[in-house]
Amino acid sequence: xxxxxxxxxxxxxxFAFSACSDGKEDSSKSASxxxxxxxGFDKDFxxxxxxxxxxxxxGFDLDLAAEVAxxxxxxxxxxxxxxASKDMExxxxxxxxxWNGFTKTGREEQYTWTEAYMNNNQVVxxxxxxxxxxxxxxxxxxxxxxxxxxxxxxxxxxxDFKNSIGTMVxxxxxxxxxxxxxxxxxxxxxxxxxxxxFTIEQQNKNFRILEEVVGKEEFGVGFKLGxxxxxxxxxxxxxxMAQDGTLAQISNKWxxxxxxxxxx
Numbered sequence: 001x002x003x004x005x006x007x008x009x010x011x012x013x014x015f016a017f018s019a020c021s022d023g024k025e026d027s028s029k030s031a032s033x034x035x036x037x038x039x040g041f042d043k044d045f046x047x048x049x050x051x052x053x054x055x056x057x058x059g060f061d062l063d064l065a066a067e068v069a070x071x072x073x074x075x076x077x078x079x080x081x082x083x084a085s086k087d088m089e090x091x092x093x094x095x096x097x098x099w100n101g102f103t104k105t106g107r108e109e110q111y112t113w114t115e116a117y118m119n120n121n122q123v124v125x126x127x128x129x130x131x132x133x134x135x136x137x138x139x140x141x142x143x144x145x146x147x148x149x150x151x152x153x154x155x156x157x158x159x160d161f162k163n164s165i166g167t168m169v170x171x172x173x174x175x176x177x178x179x180x181x182x183x184x185x186x187x188x189x190x191x192x193x194x195x196x197x198f199t200i201e202q203q204n205k206n207f208r209i210l211e212e213v214v215g216k217e218e219f220g221v222g223f224k225l226g227x228x229x230x231x232x233x234x235x236x237x238x239x240x241m242a243q244d245g246t247l248a249q250i251s252n253k254w255x256x257x258x259x260x261x262x263x264x
Contacts, residue, residue, distance in 0.1 A: 034075040037230075039065045040089050041100035043080035044173040047198040047254045048101035060254040061100050064117075067246060068237045083173065084148040090224050097223045097234070101192055103150035104220035106157070112227050114235040116218035117247075117262040121193040122154040124210040127181060132188060135212050140166040141187040144177035151190045154215030161214055181207070190214055194255075218261075239263040 041049040041061065049059035057078045069076035081089045089095045090111075101120070104113050124143075126132045132141070138161075145151050147170040155162050169186055171177040177189045178199065193213075199205050221238075223231045241247045242263025251258045 032075060034073060036077050036096075037065070037069045037072070037074040038077040038079050038094070038096045039099045040079050040081045040086060040095035040097065042083045042173060044175045045100055045192075045195060047194065047202070049078075059100075060250065063250045063253070064238070064241075064247070065099050067241060067250070068234055071237050071240070072233055083146065086148075090222075096227075096230060097221050099221045101194065101219055102222050103153075103217045104222070105150070105215075105217035106153055107222070110225065111222035112225055112231050113223070114221040114231055114238060115262050116220045117238060117260050118194075118219040119259070119261060120217050120219055122151045122190060122214040122217065123193045123196055124212070124214065125178070125181065125189045125191060125196050125207050126187065126210065127184075128206045128208050130187070130208075132210070134210065135161060135164065138188060139164045142167040142169065142185075143188045143190055144169045144171055144180045144186040145190045146171055146174050146177055149174075149191075150217055151192065151214070154217070155190055158214050178205070178207070194259075198254075235262075 039062070041057075041059075043049060043051055043057060045059070047059055048061040049057060052058040057080070062078060065078075066076050079089070079095050081095065086098050090098060098111070103120070104116055124132075124135070124138070132138060143165055145155060145168060152170070155168070169177075169180060171180065174189070174191045174195050177186075177191060180186045181189050182205070193209070196207070196209050200207050200209070221231070221234055223234075238247070239262060242260065247260045247263070248258040251260050
């Protein structure tokens with residue numbers, strides 16, 4: 001009798017556990033039942049990802065992510081993040097990848113990366129009427145740079161440049177750095193060339209870019225270290241988009257030319 005009661009209790013426990021499990025929604029799936037692709041990005045990083053005039057998130061990288069998600073039959077979730085908190089967001093599972101002008105150069109061992117899909121430079125931006133024309137003119141000057149950015153890392157690696165400047169102000173994003181420049185609070189900003197060009201040409205800002213570069217780099221999509229399964233799917237899709245011309249089409253929309261490198 002005791003054995004029978006034990007068996008009945010075990011069966012009841014199994015059924016109860018199954019019922020609870022069936023009622024629990026898979027957090028990696030959307031309401032539609034599709035797997036989600038949650039992309040972490042800096043919403044103040046035009047033209048890669050930013051807030052459009054209608055309040056929606058737009059940008060070159062976000063267009064790429066949307067097309068990749070569509071082809072993989074996944075539901076895209078755009079998750080703006082504080083750039084200084086990107087590692088915490090990724091490692092905690094709040095996002096699946098970092099895709100927003102994310103510099104692969106110098107971080108190759110920290111994340112699982114796609115192949116680089118775009119080249120970029122770290123450049124110096126000054127006001128158009130500034131008397132700063134070369135790096136030598138920056139000696140003792142005050143510059144602004146986004147905290148935890150690849151621009152900051154490029155400065156650290158370029159010792160001659162770093163030792164020549166005076167004061168360095170760290171800002172939460174590039175737009176804040178450019179506001180410091182516009183108001184005259186700093187003499188120059190070190191930032192991504194793609195962002196600088198877009199800001200000057202598309203937003204008619206009264207800035208110019210020095211010819212010398214602080215550092216050269218590549219952009220890739222960064223995943224949590226070891227997440228090769230999702231990386232492989234995204235990378236293969238990007239290469240497919242390169243072959244059928246979709247990458248070039250999206251690039252022309254944002255840059256007026258094909259700046260992509262993957263699958264070439």
